[in-house]
Amino acid sequence: xxxxxxxxxxxxxxxxxxxxxxxxxxxxxxxxxxxxxxxxxxxxxxxxxxxxxxxxxxxxxxxxxxxxxxxxxxxxxxxxxxxxxxxxxxxxxxxxxxxxxxxxxxxxxxxxxxxxxxxxxxxxxxxxxxxxxxxxxxxxxxxxxxxxxxxxxxxxxxxxxxxxxxxxxxxxxxxxxxxxxxxxxxxxxxxxxxxxxxxxxxxxxxxxxxxxxxxxxxxxxxxxxxxxxxxxxxxxxxxxxxxxxxxxxxxxxxxxxxxxxxxxxxxxxxxxxxxxxxxxxxxxxxxxxxxxxxxxxxx
Amino acid sequence: xxxxxxxxxxxxxxxxxxxxxxxxxxxxxxxxxxxxxxxxxxxxxxxxxxxxxxxxxxxxxxxxxxxxxxxxxxxxxxxxxxxxxxxxxxxxxxxxxxxxxxxxxxxxxxxxxxxxxxxxxxxxxxxxxxxxxxxxxxxxxxxxxxxxxxxxxxxxxxxxxxxxxxxxxxxxxxxxxxxxxxxxxxxxxxxxxxxxxxxxxxxxxxxxxxxxxxxxxxxxxxxxxxxxxxxxxxxxxxxxxxxxxxxxxxxxxxxxxxxxxxxxxxxxxxxxxxxxxxxxxxxxxxxxxxxxxxxxxxxxxxxxxxxxxxxxx
Numbered sequence: 001x002x003x004x005x006x007x008x009x010x011x012x013x014x015x016x017x018x019x020x021x022x023x024x025x026x027x028x029x030x031x032x033x034x035x036x037x038x039x040x041x042x043x044x045x046x047x048x049x050x051x052x053x054x055x056x057x058x059x060x061x062x063x064x065x066x067x068x069x070x071x072x073x074x075x076x077x078x079x080x081x082x083x084x085x086x087x088x089x090x091x092x093x094x095x096x097x098x099x100x101x102x103x104x105x106x107x108x109x110x111x112x113x114x115x116x117x118x119x120x121x122x123x124x125x126x127x128x129x130x131x132x133x134x135x136x137x138x139x140x141x142x143x144x145x146x147x148x149x150x151x152x153x154x155x156x157x158x159x160x161x162x163x164x165x166x167x168x169x170x171x172x173x174x175x176x177x178x179x180x181x182x183x184x185x186x187x188x189x190x191x192x193x194x195x196x197x198x199x200x201x202x203x204x205x206x207x208x209x210x211x212x213x214x215x216x217x218x219x220x221x222x223x224x225x226x227x228x229x230x231x232x233x234x235x236x237x238x239x240x241x242x243x244x245x246x247x248x249x250x251x252x253x254x255x256x257x258x259x260x261x262x263x264x265x266x267x268x269x270x271x272x273x274x275x276x277x278x279x280x281x282x283x284x285x286x287x288x289x290x291x292x293x294x295x296x297x298x299x
Numbered sequence: 300x301x302x303x304x305x306x307x308x309x310x311x312x313x314x315x316x317x318x319x320x321x322x323x324x325x326x327x328x329x330x331x332x333x334x335x336x337x338x339x340x341x342x343x344x345x346x347x348x349x350x351x352x353x354x355x356x357x358x359x360x361x362x363x364x365x366x367x368x369x370x371x372x373x374x375x376x377x378x379x380x381x382x383x384x385x386x387x388x389x390x391x392x393x394x395x396x397x398x399x400x401x402x403x404x405x406x407x408x409x410x411x412x413x414x415x416x417x418x419x420x421x422x423x424x425x426x427x428x429x430x431x432x433x434x435x436x437x438x439x440x441x442x443x444x445x446x447x448x449x450x451x452x453x454x455x456x457x458x459x460x461x462x463x464x465x466x467x468x469x470x471x472x473x474x475x476x477x478x479x480x481x482x483x484x485x486x487x488x489x490x491x492x493x494x495x496x497x498x499x500x501x502x503x504x505x506x507x508x509x510x511x512x513x514x515x516x517x518x519x520x521x522x523x524x525x526x527x528x529x530x531x532x533x534x535x536x537x538x539x540x541x542x543x544x545x546x547x548x549x550x551x552x553x554x555x556x557x558x559x560x561x562x563x564x565x566x567x568x569x570x571x572x573x574x575x576x577x578x579x580x581x582x583x584x585x586x587x588x589x590x591x592x593x594x595x596x597x598x599x600x601x602x603x604x605x606x607x608x609x610x611x612x
Contacts, residue, residue, distance in 0.1 A: 040410045092589060100357055101589050103413060104545060107359075108585030111538070115578035226534060230421055233414045268429045275418035282411055283403045 011142045016255040018145075021152035022213050023251030025159055026228065027235035029206035031247045034236070035179035036199040038094045042106040043084075044232060045225030046113035047204055051077060051211020052220050053117055056126050059215075066128050066216050067150060073208040081204025084109070085197040095182070110225065117222035127219035151213045158209055159248070162202070166244070175199045227271055234274040238281045240288025249289045253277070314462050321451060331450035333567055335522060338457035339515055340559035344543035345464045345552075346511040350504045351541070352550035353468075353477055355484030356405075360416030361540045363400075363423045364393035364509040366532035368516030370427070370434065373442050373526055382445060386517040393513025394506045401505040405498050408487065412501075416537075424532035439527025442520060453522045460518060464511050468552055471507070480504055484550075512540070538581060546584055548597030553606070557596045 026048065033041045051073050059066045088109075092101035135146040166172035174195045178185050186192050214220055214228070231254060238253050239246025254277060261273050285292055320334065343365070350356050368389035375385035400419050404412040427434045434440070471477040482490035483497045491497055520526050530536075539562065547558025570577050592598045600606045 040413070088586070088590065097593075098355070099410065100355060100549075101593060103357055103410070104541075104585050105589040107541075108582040108589065111578045111582030111585070113582075115576065115582065118575065118578070226417070226421060230418055233418070237411070237414070266429070269425060272422040272425045275422040278415065278418050279403065282407065282415060286407050286411070 007141055012259045014142060014144060015148070016252070016259040018148040018152040019255035019259070020248070020252040021155040021159075022148075022210075022217065023231065023235055023255055024248040025155035025206060025213070026210040027232040027239075027251060028159060028162070028244055028247040029203035029210070030232050031236045031239065031244055032175075032206070033200055033203035035243070036175055037089070037196050038099075039089060039102045039106070041203065042103055042229070043109040043113065044207060045229035046110035047077065047080075047207040048211045048214060048228050049117055049220065049222060049225045050113050051208040052215040052224075053121050053126070053211075055212045055215040056121075056128055059128055065130065066212055067154065070154065070209060070212050073212055074205045077208030077211075078201040078205040081201035081207075082197050084204065085200035089200065090193070090197070114222050114225060121222070123221055123223075125219040125221050126215075128215050130216070133216075147216055151217060155209070155213065158206070162206075163244070171195065171198060175202075227274075230271070230278070231274045234278040234281070236288075237278055238288055240290030243288070243290040246288050246290035253289070310465070314458065317458055318455075321454070328450050331454040333563065335450060335454050335457045336566070337560055337563035338454070338461045339518060340539075340543060340563050341461040341556050342457065342464045342515050343512060343540050344547065344555035344559040344562075345461070345468050346508045346515070347540045348544040348549060348551075348555040349468060349471060349508045350501070352544055352555065353471065353484070354480040354501055354504045355550075356501055356505070357413050357541070358416040358505075359413060359537050359541060360400075360418075360420035361508070361512050362532050362534065362536035363416075363420045364397060364512040365516040365519070365536055365540075366423065366427065366526075366528070367393045367396055368513030369520040369526050369531040370440075370516075371513070372517030373440055373520045376442050376445065376521065377440070382521060386514050386521075389517040390510040390513035393516070394510040397505045397509030398502055401502045405501045405505075420532065420534065420537050424528055424534075427528040427532050434528065437527060437529070439525055439530075442524045442526075444524065445521065450522075453518065456518055456521075460511070460514060465552065465556070467507065467511075471504075472552065476500065476503065481550075542581055542584065544595075546588055546595050548595035551594075551597045553600075554595050554597040561596070 030041055030044050033039055054076075055066050055069050055073060058064060058069055058072070088105060089102060091097075092105050094102055130147075132146050136143045137146060138144070166176055174185070174190045175198065177190060178192055178195045178199070182192055185195070210228075214224070218224070235250035235254050236247055237250070239248070239250030254274060257277055258270065258273055261270070265273070281288065287294075317334070317338070320330070343361075347358070347361055350358060368386075371389035371392045372385045375388060376382065380388075400415060401412075404415045428437055430436070431438075471480070479490065479495040479497075479500050482493070482495055483500055487497055516531060519531065523530075543558035543562045544555040545558070546561060547556065548554025565580070569580075588595050594601065597606070601608050
């Protein structure tokens with residue numbers, strides 16, 4: 001193999017790993033909420049786009065670095081999620097009202113958010129340019145874009161925090177328990193309602209995080225949401241719908257396929273790749289990577 | 300259950316009146332323009348309702364069938380085919396495609412089908428936009444003018460299609476097939492344990508719905524004489540098809556019709572004045588319906604004791 005090809009391989013590998021960090025933090029909110037409440041959050045992408053616009057607005061008008069805004073946006077979206085859950089989503093719980101009510105409701109929320117984005121910021125693509133936007137550094141002979149590295153690092157750091165939170169704290173354990181068996185949790189005295197709304201808030205907070213990342217990585221429009229939603233779905237289904245580690249594996253799979261596909265498929269067909277992966281995953285491994293791993297473990 | 304006297308009477312009066320409408324208005328083309336789109340919406344809304352309302356399987360991707368029907372009809376008409384076979388083939392292509400999507404997705408429980416439908420519609424749209432040698436890309440394709448410039452034939456085709464879909468919906472609702480769809484919607488496990496093959500029922504309902512949506516797409520192509528990916532494959536087409544039956548009342552026959560009529564009025568009257576609010580309006584409608592009156596307009600009518608509640612909604 002020539003040196004040039006090898007170099008290409010390595011840089012593709014690095015870029016897909018960097019992307020995977022972003023993808024995992026984008027999709028984990030969806031997986032968390034589905035795991036705990038059995039609700040597919042169709043407003044997921046709308047909230048991400050909203051967070052991206054908020055980041056854009058605040059950082060343009062005040063000059064604050066978008067990455068610092070994570071500490072503003074995440075708590076804000078946490079409370080937004082709690083409010084959303086307590087005021088509406090709670091009333092359409094799939095266990096009582098069947099699966100369609102919550103889907104339609106959250107879809108309605110998405111449409112409203114999309115309209116708000118059109119009103120407030122118009123349909124033109126927006127993006128945040130910082131002095132370091134196009135900066136990249138060398139590791140050996142491979143060029144690594146700076147901004148993607150920061151996104152990767154902060155995404156992975158937040159995911160690790162979430163992981164530790166779910167593993168070590170009482171509330172975290174309660175969240176995991178509720179996602180395993182709601183009724184048993186109620187029997188042993190866990191406040192299922194409170195746990196659910198906390199989990200929903202955390203899921204939405206991660207939408208906020210993903211929104212900040214979107215605002216620095218892409219030029220986005222109010223319509224950008226559909227692509228995000230599709231990618232997030234592909235990731236969680238590749239990983240296994242309820243599993244949190246699965247989101248990381250799914251993110252890695254999507255990022256890898258996307259970066260490799262540049263060699264085979266025209267760039268304009270890129271949005272169809274997430275879908276192709278989704279269908280392949282649905283047909284070949286409906287339980288996702290985590291399901292396959294579980295099976296191996298049981299043998 | 301045979302149709303009650305009232306149902307039969309209102310069906311005959313409604314469609315008879317619409318069929319005679321041209322006599323009253325002569326050559327007023329505006330009436331037929333509105334009438335055409337309202338009747339097309341009725342057909343689309345009722346078709347979505349066969350799978351979504353009777354079977355409880357929400358699809359957010361019916362634009363794929365609409366667009367496939369429109370494009371197939373356009374190609375065939377351009378190749379010199381007569382209209383009616385082109386419509387039928389458009390519908391058939393859409394229904395074959397529906398089986399291709401439905402087979403992998405319906406085998407799984409849970410929200411997989413809904414997720415996949417968003418993906419399918421999006422992928423088809425992207426392909427139609429980029430595969431320029433076939434679809435003409437974003438430039439779209441134009442159809443040759445067939446017959447006269449009058450809107451009258453279009454109006455009657457839409458009326459005919461709406462009537463057929465309504466009758467088919469009625470027949471499905473009264474059949475064993477319809478009952479098994481209701482059973483699948485209410486409790487999949489119970490239905491399966493009583494011997495309902497839920498997968499094949501869902502696939503069949505999807506197929507029937509896709510067939511009619513494909514034909515409706517063909518009618519639109521012939522009516523508009525120009526189609527491009529965004530107008531027939533766009534996400535808003537799918538949203539429209541979800542909204543009408545949901546707002547009107549899913550799982551009933553009257554609901555989707557009311558929803559479609561309401562929707563075409565909103566589209567023609569309100570959105571002309573306020574063009575930037577349509578997503579907000581649709582979103583609010585969805586939320587209000589889900590939170591306060593899950594049966595939509597039909598639920599309101601039942602509360603007001605104008606119509607009686609039906610079994611199996």
